[in-house]
Amino acid sequence: MSLSESLKSVTSGARSVSRLGEALGNQSRSVRWSFGAICVLALYLLPWWPNVPVLGWIVETPGTSFPSVLTDQVVIFVLVALGLNVVVGLAGLLDLGYVGFYAVGAYTVAILSSQHANLPWLVCMPIAVLVSMLAGVILGTPTLRLRGDYLAIVTLGFGEIIRITANNMHWLGDSRGISNIATPPSIGPLKFGVLDAKPYFFLGLTIILIVIFLLRRLENSRVGRSWNAIREDEDAAELMGVDTFKFKLWAFAIGAAIGGLAGSLYAGKVQFINPSNFPLQLSILFLAAVVLGGAGNMWGAIVGGALVAWMPERFRGFADKRVFVFGVALVLVMVFRPQGLIPRKIRKERWLESWKPSTGTALRDKE
Amino acid sequence: MRDWLIYRTFWDLTVTGVALGSIYALVALGYTLVYGVLRLINFAHSEIFMIGTFASLITATNVLGLPMLEAGEYPYRTGFQLVLILLACLLGSMVLSGAGAVALERAAYRPLRGSGDQFGAVVLAFVSAFVVGLIFFDTPKSNLIFGIIGTGPIAWMYLNIFRRGRQAPRLAFLISAIGASTAITEAVAIWGPRDREQYQTPRVLEKKTLFKLFGTDIRIDYVIVIIGALLMMTALLLFVNRTRLGRGVRAVAQDVETAKILGVNVDFVILITFLLGGVMAGGAAMMFTLVYDQSKFNIGFLLGVKSFTAAVLGGIGNLKGALLGGIVLGLAENYGSALFGGQWKDVIAFVLLLVVLMFRPTGLLGESLAKARV
Incomplete structure (x- = not known):
């Protein structure tokens, strides 16, 4: 009984989060900003959450240090979910090989900072982002002309090709991997080493916040609206003059770039990568994160990424059974909440409001 | 050096390639059928295949009492007895795979289509109760009992919260499939007969050379696989093209709404589609164990991906395409790994797919479960 109850509480929790968002939207600018600032502060204090009485019991990860779960899993998954959300959620392209871009990012940093050159991480990271973006364009140019489902299998193949290569x-x-990858440079008291995972978390969180900010701008721009149109009806969008191929390629490239960014962060943290870090199953987990949270909604993707990364660590008590439980949970959530935990808001209300002066009353009466 | 190698073993590679390709083709049929009807990539189909290999093992050892494979000591059988054992294994795999596919459809997909019913609710409820039981109990037996007791009330609750009449977005089906696939794999790994170990199936068929072709020995198991696959394939084609139910399948593939208006029981047709796919995968699984004598809890994953590739290669939704795609893929993999080395085997499969899609975006034979499809 308690599982379905907890499922219900999760969904009602998600609902109240979205209601909170609406309530905040009506507040004045200063209230919104200060609320945002408190939230951001709370996020930066995340590594210390396990020390808080009740909250600590909820978030703690028995058997693994909480900060390292945050950096190795949660930050990476959230960043990846944000990137994949652009491809899957915003543009509606099914990408099953996202781990390929993640691997390209990680390997670029590894090659440039250890295997074949000795560049610092800060130089490698932008190059890694560019290289994975390029990989996205190279893969996207021939395949984005195909129909959606073929894209799924082609990207799946791409992820495998990268790993096998x-x-x-x-x-x-080769299979031994690359070690001694450069870490991000230490700034003052923030020492990036093997002992303390917290600096990586702060770095990752900062990167996530920047990515969120940029994606918000993008979503509300001409590009974002084109993605919306393509996702809802590609033929109609094409007819209305949207260059669908161009914008799909954009979505693919931006998604790939964020995936590469996550990969470079990961490589900088663990300092050792080998091909078995990038299995096909990881792609599927990434996709599960996006859809579980709510495809198309950035906040949903963030929550989904964090949950998929954190839940298996939280329920270590299940030991080897947690993957099974995870699979069952995925099915149950999809059966009872197929739009994801935090679904995309449909902006109907806002459209209605903008029509109010002329046709508003008629529409109101109908409703 | 390599050229010489491929010349010498060319016919050998061809025979094994066609045999492997036949197995791919049979599994691909399941993907292609479900895709044709529901436009869904049934990600969990690979697990249906895996269940089939385990069913074959259980039939051979637990039901028929054959000993496990040990070094140098095979429980060879001959004549009538051999045929009976093989048929029993085939039946076991087909029944269990078919049942698995049906349960999967009703529990993981049908509720998403907005027509969730008691059966799906009971399966989902049992699994949920079982998971809750994991918190309190340590032994599988008490888990099972707790699961059975909990099923009733949870199923009743689930029935009430099913979203009747509301179709979920397409991505939700895919995630549900991925979840089901993960859950089935892990369940077999945890509670299955062989944990996470690879296991050997008893080899009852002595793998003799049947005849020589172009100087290559043709082994009897390859012949059985190729002929068996062709027979199953023919039976399926006859069913889909000649029977009343088959007409229903084609009608739903063509246009769900019109089929519904014309009185086709869409949910039943979908069930039949899954059943057919499951039975084909079960047959493929039995033949797989016949040739390779082994299986593992995660055997389905890569094989499933390859089979789906085969389905796309031949033209997804096209039954003959699945056969062609499977055999082309099997051959390409074998020749390719002889040319470039075995470690590139999987890359070859995907590169081939990319190239074909680039020049023939609908696959080799085009998509046509319903013939008049856009």
């Missing part, structure tokens, strides 16, 4: 090429460190 890394596994078999000596130049890429």
